[in-house]
Every structure is written in C-alpha cells, then in structure tokens.
C-alpha cells in the first residue's frame with residue numbers, strides 16, 4: 001500500500017467518522033433502509049422506568065432464578081439514576097453482558113432483556129447448560145441518563161461537559177463519569193471471565209456489495225492491533241468468538257454481517273477500532289484504577305453493532321423486530337459457544353472470512369490513525 005499523508009487522512013477520516021455516526025445524509029439513499037423522517041419515535045422503545053419495571057417483573061416470575069439489584073453501593077449516574085444488574089445462572093464462568101452504554105442505542109436493551117427472559121423461563125437443554133456452567137450478569141442500560149435524553153453520551157453534572165462513556169479514559173487522572181466509576185468498581189469486584197458489549201452503528205455497506213450491513217462484529221482493542229498485544233494476548237480468542245458468531249448467524253439465515261470497521265467509503269478501505277477508553281477496554285487491559293484491580297484481572301471482550309440509532313431517525317419500526325432478534329440470537333449463540341467451549345474449536349483465522357474492507361490501519365483514541373504497515377503485523 002502506498003504511503004499515506006497521515007495528517008490529511010486524520011482530518012478527512014474525522015469528517016468521515018462524523019458522517020458515519022450521523023448517518024442521516026446518506027440513510028435516505030439506502031433502499032429498504034430505515035425511515036429518515038426526523039427522529040425515530042422512541043415511544044415504542046423502553047424508557048429507563050420501563051426497563052426497571054421489566055427487570056422487576058422478570059425477577060418476580062423467575063421463581064428465584066433471576067436476581068435484580070442496583071449498583072447504588074458504588075454510586076449512581078450523573079443525574080442520580082441507579083444502574084441495574086440482573087444475575088442469572090449458577091455456574092462458575094462469569095459472563096458480563098452490557099447494553100446501551102450509548103443512550104441512543106435502544107434495541108440492544110430490548111434484546112438483552114429478551115435473553116434474560118429466556119434464561120429465566122425456558123427449560124430447553126441449551127439454556128440449562130448455560131445456566132449450569134455459567135452465571136450471567138446483565139447490565140441492560142449502562143447509560144440511563146443518555147437513554148432518557150436520547151443522546152449517545154452523557155453530561156457530567158459538575159462541568160456540564162458532554163462525554164461519550166465508551167471513550168472515558170483514565171490516563172489523565174481517572175474516569176470522568178460516575179457511570180464509568182460505578183460499573184468499573186463492580187467489574188473489579190466481580191472479576192468476570194468474558195464480556196459482550198452491545199451497540200448500534202450508523203449505516204454502512206458490506207464490502208464489495210450493495211447490501212446495507214445489518215450487524216457488525218468487533219473488538220474495541222483490535223485483534224493483532226497496536227495495543228492489545230502489549231497487555232494480554234486475546235488476539236486469538238476474540239477472533240474465534242467473532243468467527244463463531246458469524247457462522248452461527250449465517251446458520252440462522254442472517255446475512256449482511258461484517259466486521260466492525262470505520263469505513264472510508266470513497267477509497268473503499270477500513271480501519272479497525274483500537275481504543276483504550278471505556279470500561280470494556282479497561283477490562284481487556286486489566287486496568288488497575290484506584291487500586292481496585294491490584295492483580296490486573298482481565299478477560300476478552302467483544303462487541304456487536306446493530307444497524308441504526310434512535311437520535312438520528314435511522315431506526316424504523318418495521319425493522320426493529322428483525323434487528324432485535326438478530327441481536328438476541330447472536331448473544332445467545334455466543335454465550336452458548338463460550339460456555340460449552342465450542343468457541344475454542346474455531347480456527348482464529350476464520351475471522352478473515354468475515355466480510356471486511358481492506359485494512360488500512362487502526363483507529364485509536366490515543367495516537368490517531370496507526371497505519372497497518374507500522375503496527376507490526
């Protein structure tokens with residue numbers, strides 16, 4: 001690949017990045033895509049209050065299988081809301097499932113709650129296996145304030161500063177948001193074995209096709225990227241997990257799935273994300289913030305990105321059911337594959353078979369874009 005002018009690329013890509021995450025401008029051009037008529041009607045999506053009520057209902061009807069609690073002993077959100085956890089299962093492996101760290105990414109909360117309901121009430125063999133082998137910890141609404149404001153990030157109460165919780169990073173003196181501190185504190189105490197983080201993304205196309213991506217599979221610290229190998233080596237296991245999900249989803253008939261990338265549409269190249277910010281990356285790096293994780297406990301984590309969000313009118317009522325089900329099935333499959341060890345049987349290089357744009361580099365939150373040539377791989 002020819003040498004790039006990095007400064008130029010960065011500013012151009014910043015513009016593209018903004019475009020990607022404010023997808024209105026080209027959403028209308030996607031055939032069969034979601035409605036672009038103003039803001040998505042969020043009345044049909046769960047409010048904070050409804051999430052709390054749903055959790056309480058699930059707990060009550062679960063005959064003791066599900067336990068719901070808040071993280072109030074570690075604090076509350078910037079606006080004083082409790083962050084809820086639902087626990088189910090009796091097994092040794094601890095699986096962490098978080099949704100809606102971005103408040104305008106609504107359907108993932110619905111999917112997480114549906115899966116919790118399945119674990120609470122379904123007696124099928126695969127569900128029983130999961131519950132015997134693992135204990136699952138759901139955080140269905142990580143960012144309740146953002147959810148209520150219908151914004152991606154949140155507002156720090158003291159400074160009124162807007163903050164993306166998934167970029168909250170400690171190198172400059174600690175997590176800024178209460179949500180990050182609360183969730184991190186709980187994570188450090190719990191010491192999970194594996195985490196899945198659920199998101200929505202702007203519209204993109206599967207490389208080499210005219211198909212809108214419905215679902216992307218990613219890792220916040222890119223496999224074989226510049227950061228992760230300096231901490232713990234999760235390059236293989238994260239790729240196995242994503243390849244496993246990819247196969248499972250194809251098996252269910254779901255297509256238009258690709259690897260999560262920030263895409264330069266004009267040049268038809270992609271950048272893998274490689275960010276240290278956010279609690280999920282802290283999990284993978286084994287961050288010891290405030291002395292809460294002195295043995296540097298860490299574990300692999302992956303994320304899913306579903307099409308559209310609710311603050312830019314890029315979710316349509318028609319597709320919501322489909323998108324929620326897709327998330328639900330991917331989540332359920334990966335948990336099962338992880339718990340049973342099926343994931344470990346996947347060839348990590350099968351990850352290369354997930355559709356992706358030619359990799360041009362890594363999109364970091366600490367060193368701009370790191371071109372692929374200089375990353376050592």
Ligand SMILES: [Zn+2]
Pocket residue numbers: 101102105198199200
């Ligand atoms: Zn997100």
